[in-house]
Amino acid sequence: MVSKVTNKVNRPRLVLWIAIVVITLGVIGATSLPIAQKVKLGLDLKGGFEVLYVAEPLEPGQQVTPEALLETARNLQQRIDKQGTSEPEITPEGDNRIRAKIAGVQNESELRELLKKPSELSFRNSEGKKELLGSDFVPGGATIEFDQTGRPYIGITIKNKEKFKEVTTRLLNQPLAIYLDEEMLSAPIIQAVIPDGKASIEGDYQLDEVKNLVNTINLGALPLKLTEKYSQSVGATLGQKSLETTLWAGIIGSVIVLVFMIWYYRLPGVIAAISLITYTWLLMLAFQLMGVTLTLPGIAAFVLGIGMAVDANIITYERIKDELRSGKTLLSALRAGSKNSFATIMDANITTIIAAAVILFIGSSSVRGFGVILIASIVCSILTNVFYSRWLLSMFVRTNVLLQPKYFGVKGEEIRAL
Amino acid sequence: MRSNRWQVDFMRQRNKFFIGSGLITFVGVVMLALFGLHFGVDFRAGTNLDIELGKKTTISEVRTVLEQAGYGKLEPRLGNNSDRVTVRFTETLTVQQVQKIEQAFVAKYGKQVSKEENTVDPQLALEQLQKAIIAVAVACVGIIVYVSIRFEWRFALAGIVALFHDAFIVISLFSIFRLEVNLPFIIAVLTIIGYSINDTIVIFDRIRENMRFAKIKSPDDLADLINKSIWQTLGRSINTVLTVLVVAVALFLLGSESIRLFSLAMLIGLVAGAYSSIAIASSLWYVMKKPSIQANKDVPA
Numbered sequence: 001m002v003s004k005v006t007n008k009v010n011r012p013r014l015v016l017w018i019a020i021v022v023i024t025l026g027v028i029g030a031t032s033l034p035i036a037q038k039v040k041l042g043l044d045l046k047g048g049f050e051v052l053y054v055a056e057p058l059e060p061g062q063q064v065t066p067e068a069l070l071e072t073a074r075n076l077q078q079r080i081d082k083q084g085t086s087e088p089e090i091t092p093e094g095d096n097r098i099r100a101k102i103a104g105v106q107n108e109s110e111l112r113e114l115l116k117k118p119s120e121l122s123f124r125n126s127e128g129k130k131e132l133l134g135s136d137f138v139p140g141g142a143t144i145e146f147d148q149t150g151r152p153y154i155g156i157t158i159k160n161k162e163k164f165k166e167v168t169t170r171l172l173n174q175p176l177a178i179y180l181d182e183e184m185l186s187a188p189i190i191q192a193v194i195p196d197g198k199a200s201i202e203g204d205y206q207l208d209e210v211k212n213l214v215n216t217i218n219l220g221a222l223p224l225k226l227t228e229k230y231s232q233s234v235g236a237t238l239g240q241k242s243l244e245t246t247l248w249a250g251i252i253g254s255v256i257v258l259v260f261m262i263w264y265y266r267l268p269g270v271i272a273a274i275s276l277i278t279y280t281w282l283l284m285l286a287f288q289l290m291g292v293t294l295t296l297p298g299i300a301a302f303v304l305g306i307g308m309a310v311d312a313n314i315i316t317y318e319r320i321k322d323e324l325r326s327g328k329t330l331l332s333a334l335r336a337g338s339k340n341s342f343a344t345i346m347d348a349n350i351t352t353i354i355a356a357a358v359i360l361f362i363g364s365s366s367v368r369g370f371g372v373i374l375i376a377s378i379v380c381s382i383l384t385n386v387f388y389s390r391w392l393l394s395m396f397v398r399t400n401v402l403l404q405p406k407y408f409g410v411k412g413e414e415i416r417a418l
Numbered sequence: 419m420r421s422n423r424w425q426v427d428f429m430r431q432r433n434k435f436f437i438g439s440g441l442i443t444f445v446g447v448v449m450l451a452l453f454g455l456h457f458g459v460d461f462r463a464g465t466n467l468d469i470e471l472g473k474k475t476t477i478s479e480v481r482t483v484l485e486q487a488g489y490g491k492l493e494p495r496l497g498n499n500s501d502r503v504t505v506r507f508t509e510t511l512t513v514q515q516v517q518k519i520e521q522a523f524v525a526k527y528g529k530q531v532s533k534e535e536n537t538v539d540p541q542l543a544l545e546q547l548q549k550a551i552i553a554v555a556v557a558c559v560g561i562i563v564y565v566s567i568r569f570e571w572r573f574a575l576a577g578i579v580a581l582f583h584d585a586f587i588v589i590s591l592f593s594i595f596r597l598e599v600n601l602p603f604i605i606a607v608l609t610i611i612g613y614s615i616n617d618t619i620v621i622f623d624r625i626r627e628n629m630r631f632a633k634i635k636s637p638d639d640l641a642d643l644i645n646k647s648i649w650q651t652l653g654r655s656i657n658t659v660l661t662v663l664v665v666a667v668a669l670f671l672l673g674s675e676s677i678r679l680f681s682l683a684m685l686i687g688l689v690a691g692a693y694s695s696i697a698i699a700s701s702l703w704y705v706m707k708k709p710s711i712q713a714n715k716d717v718p719a
Contacts, residue, residue: 044534044676052542109513229539233516235532238470242674253668257661264657297602300677301609303669304684307662308613311654314661315620318654344623347568348616354560355612359605362553370605374612 042295047236121220134220446590610687
């Protein structure tokens with residue numbers, strides 16, 4: 001068959017191709033370790049504990065409000081922060097739940113006891129006697145106010161007007177200190193008798209202090225009882241071992257996949273190997289940028305994703321082989337193969353995205369991480385194993401190096417006349 | 419020329435495959451009805467303790483330690499290397515109780531002992547189970563809708579049956595061998611569903627493409643076309659399942675024990691998925707489509 005296209009090696013393009021591959025691998029090699037180190041690890045890999053609390057009002061007749069929940073969560077976080085452990089993550093969930101995740105602790109049971117205790121708000125006189133308790137305050141009744149000069153102060157509302165009138169009368173011109181548990185937050189002086197239960201606490205306060213005190217008083221007015229509903233605690237050594245063995249399994253599995261691709265598909269297989277490595281790197285980068293927490297199932301998803309990502313390449317290359325066998329020239333086989341396989345690849349990916357979206361919306365927190373990783377894997381896979389690898393393959397074919405079908409895994413006798 | 423041994427006549431041999439799958443499904447149903455699933459703490463409340471000992475030991479030694487800590491009646495399980503113990507408590511343990519047990523193990527095996535504890539309260543366990551079932555149901559519906567839009571309803575139906583078949587095989591095997599079912603298992607099932615339909619779509623895609631240029635005058639023509647479509651995509655089907663399988667096997671054999679069951683579920687699901695896409699889904703579609711081809715046959719050319 002006479003070919004009209006010259007088969008001379010296109011040197012400039014070859015040089016460009018090699019440069020792209022070298023740069024790609026170089027960037028990956030240089031940045032992989034720093035990126036990997038920055039990825040957030042979940043508790044089941046780093047060690048630590050996670051508890052899901054259900055919150056109920058301590059006093060009968062009260063109801064859990066979103067503000068109370070948020071305030072309680074914030075208070076818990078402050079308690080842990082004071083202990084000096086790193087990065088506690090305590091967030092409200094749903095109507096009446098709080099999820100606490102605390103990594104890298106030595107004294108887990110102490111901390112868990114500490115978290116379970118409801119806060120106690122008390123207003124004490126100079127001898128330390130508790131004159132007012134949290135239950136005396138109207139829930140949500142503390143507010144931030146500003147006087148005429150723009151200075152912030154605290155507005156409070158007491159349930160029992162008579163009681164408050166009595167206290168303010170008795171302690172006129174004396175300090176009434178505000179305590180949360182055993183810590184004194186402020187000690188304003190009573191300057192007037194309050195008959196109607198509504199008072200203002202003024203002083204040389206900054207806005208932040210006022211905000212803090214208002215939140216604390218509201219927290220104390222609606223103390224919540226927390227009951228553990230779910231807990232997971234992982235020792236650091238066990239977590240570390242899980243991480244290492246699973247990563248090793250992933251690396252070994254991936255290497256076998258790469259070797260197989262190169263052996264079976266020859267030249268395109270080499271390109272697939274490059275794009276797979278790029279895929280892995282890109283996914284890790286995505287994790288770091290998205291701030292995803294990597295748990296053990298997450299690593300499994302990551303590793304399985306590599307096996308599945310190679311599918312896009314396999315579909316394309318099988319198609320190209322088909323076109324070669326039907327007698328087309330290399331370049332047109334490439335084009336036809338890529339075009340025909342694209343719809344199939346997208347269909348397949350969309351169905352996996354549906355499954356991942358379900359996991360994302362319906363799952364609980366650790367399960368959700370798996371869904372995010374799955375979707376991220378598919379997006380990265382489309383970028384690297386479809387677009388990038390096709391670009392590389394097409395460019396290489398147009399360098400006119402290695403043109404025989406056997407480099408694409410097609411034996412000469414399989415090719416039919418066009 | 420049917421010289422290639424891979425070119426099994428899937429259409430005309432379909433009854434063999436239907437019977438095979440039917441049998442497995444039947445056994446699975448019986449097992450589930452009789453024994454149900456062996457739920458872990460995620461779905462049936464309680465506390466699960468995984469303890470890394472750092473030293474090899476025997477079951478009787480572990481039982482002694484537990485007895486001395488006050489928990490004599492339990493059945494601890496030993497991990498693959500005999501250096502890891504799993505104990506399942508049906509009641510939820512408090513932090514102090516867990517600590518006491520951990521101390522007992524530290525006293526016997528040394529300071530390198532490390533543990534993972536999972537505690538789930540009954541109300542939450544029920545909730546997680548419900549959510550899991552809903553998740554699987556919603557995923558299936560989403561997929562039926564998508565496939566119906568991209569292809570026709572017969573394809574969607576065939577695909578869904580194949581998909582249920584795969585999920586069911588995994589569930590039945592876990593029931594037969596009393597393997598523990600936890601949240602990761604549900605994740606595995608959802609992933610298998612995604613992969614299985616994935617696989618099936620590739621074949622359906624080829625069938626649809628071949629049908630565009632073919633003249634189907636008889637059920638035989640249709641059977642030949644479907645067979646051809648399967649053979650054409652066989653390379654891809656086998657290679658893809660191989661690559662994911664390699665990774666899943668690596669995870670199963672070499673990965674952390676905490677995800678071993680998850681890897682196993684994935685393994686079974688992947689193999690079942692490939693089998694159902696090749697041998698079951700297309701044959702089902704053929705059976706559904708045959709009547710409409712035969713009807714046309716009666717019309718004079």
